[in-house]
Amino acid sequence: MLNLITDVPGVLVGQADDPARATGVTVVLFEAPAAASVAIQGGGPGTRDTALLDPEMTVEKIDAVVLSGGSAFGLDAAGGVQAVLAERGRGFRIRDLTVPIVPQAILFDLANGGDKAWGRKPPYFDLGMAACEAASDRFALGTAGAGYGAATANMKGGLGSASAVTPSGFIVGAVVAVNAVGSVMIGDGPHFWAAPYERGGEFGGLGQPMRVPPEALEPRLKGGPGENTTIALVACDADLTKAQCKRVAVAAHDGLARAIRPAHTPLDGDLVFAAATGRRPLADPVYGLNEIAVAAADCLARAVARAVFEAVALPFPGARPAWRDRFGRIMVTP
Template structure:
C-alpha cells in the first residue's frame, strides 16, 4: 500500500538526524542504484554542494544521494558525512581502487530559531549527515519537526519536513520531500487554510479546503523581516526513465509546486532549490508523458509543503513560532 511518501518510489531510502538543543538537523535521501538527477534553483539566496555537476551539459549522469540540511553554510558539511557513510558501505563512483560517492546538497537558514548554535570550532553537521545516512531506510519515516525540518520556520508558523506521493495516469510514481523554511507563508492570512488546499488528497493536511471567500489580508505581503533567514529545499523523484535534460525539465516544472503552496515564492532571500531524480524503472512513452510527470510533480510538491507545516511541532524556546496544530487543533 502506498505510504504517501517519497519512498513510494522504489529504490529510495530516507534518514533523519536531529539535534533538539541545536534545533536543527539533516535529512539524507539515498538512491540504490544511483539515480539520474538534475536541479532547478529559482530563489535568490540558495546554498548548495555539488549542484553544478547536475546541469545537463555536465559529465556526471548519476548520483548516490541528495542531502537536505539546516545550518546555513555550516550545513554544507552534512554532504561530507553522507559521503563517508556511503563510502563505508562501498557505494560510489569507482576509479581503480578509489570509491567516490556523489552526494548533492542544499541548505536552509535556521541559525536564529532559538537553538544553541555555540558548537565550538567545528559545526556538527558532518556528524549529523553521517547519522542521517546510516539511519536511511526504505518505507515510512517521520514528518514535521525532524531532520532538515527540525529548525525550519515560515513567517507565521513553524515550518517542517513534508513528503507526499502520487501515480500518474500512465503508471509512473512521483514523490516529493521538502524542508519548508519559507520567507513567506503556507497558509491564507491568519486562518487554517493552506494555499495547497486544491491539491490535497483526503485529509493529509487537515481537510480544511479553502474559505468560502479569500480574505483580502491573505493576499497582502507577509515575509520574514530578518534578511537571509529563509530557503525552502526539496527533492522530487520518479521511477520513470529520464535523461539528464529531462530530469532538469522535471525539476523546473516541480519547482512551481512551491509557488502553488507558498506566498510569495522565488523571492530574493529564498533558496527554492528543487532536485529531481529518476530511478529508471519504467520507460517514458513520449514527451507528453514527461509533461504529465512534471504536472503531477508540482502538485505533489505543493502537498508536501502543506504536510510539512501541518505535521510540525513548535520549538521549546521563548518566542518560538506556534505550530499549525497549536493554533488550529
C-alpha cells in the same frame, strides 16, 4: 502507498536531528545511482555539488541528496553521507577509487533559539552520517530532519512529503524542508494555499475558504536576505536523462508557488532537485514526461502544506506556533 517520497521504488530517506541545537539533516538515498538535476529559483541559495547536475556535465548519476539546516555550516552533512557511502563502495569510479556523488542544499535555522555555540566542530558531519545510516522507507514529518528548526512567516515550518501515481502508472514523490520567507496559509489561517491539491485530509481536510479576503493577499514575510529557503527533492521511477530531470525540477517549482506566498524572492534560496530511479521506461518522451512534471508539482505543493501541518513548536522563547496548536481542534476526519 505511504504518501511519502519513499513510495518511489529505489528511494529511501533517513533523518537525524539535534533538539538542543534545534537543527537536523534529511538524506534521500538511492538504492542504485539515479539520474538527477536541479533548478534554483530563489535569490540566496546555499549548495554543494549542484554544478555537476547540469545536463552537459560529465557525471550522469548520483548516490544521494542531502537537505540540511545549519546554513553554510550544514554543508558538512554531505561529507558525513559520503563517508558512509564510501564504506559501502558506492560512488563514481575513477581508476581504483570511488567517490560518492552527494549534492546538497541548506537552509538557515541559526536564529531559532537552539544552542548554536558548537565551537570548531559543527554537528552536521555526524548528523549526515547518522541520517544516512537510518535510511528506510518510513520517516517522520514536521519537526524532523532538515525541517527541525525551520519556520515560515507566521507558523513553525518543517519537513513534508507526498506521493502520487500518474495516469500511465509512474510513481512520483516529493520531500521538502519548508523554511519559507512567506506563508503557507491563507491570511492568518487555518486554510492552506495548497488546499485544492489535498488528498484524503492529509493536512486537515479543511478545503478552501468561501472567499479570500483582500488582506490575505498582503505578503507576510520573515527575516531578511539569507535567512529563508525552501529546499526540496522530487523523484520518480521513470528512466529519465539528466536533461529530462532538469525539466521536471523546473516544473516542480510550480508546487512551491502554489503552496507558499510569496516564493522565489531575492530573500530566499528556493531550490528543487529532481531524480529518476530508472525502474520503468518512458514510452513517450513528451507526454509521459509531462505527466511526471505535473504530478511532481502537485506532490510538492501537498508536501509543503504537510510540513507545516505536522510540525510541533520549538520549546524556546519567541518560537513560532505550530499549526496544530492553533487550529488542530477544527481538523476534518477523512
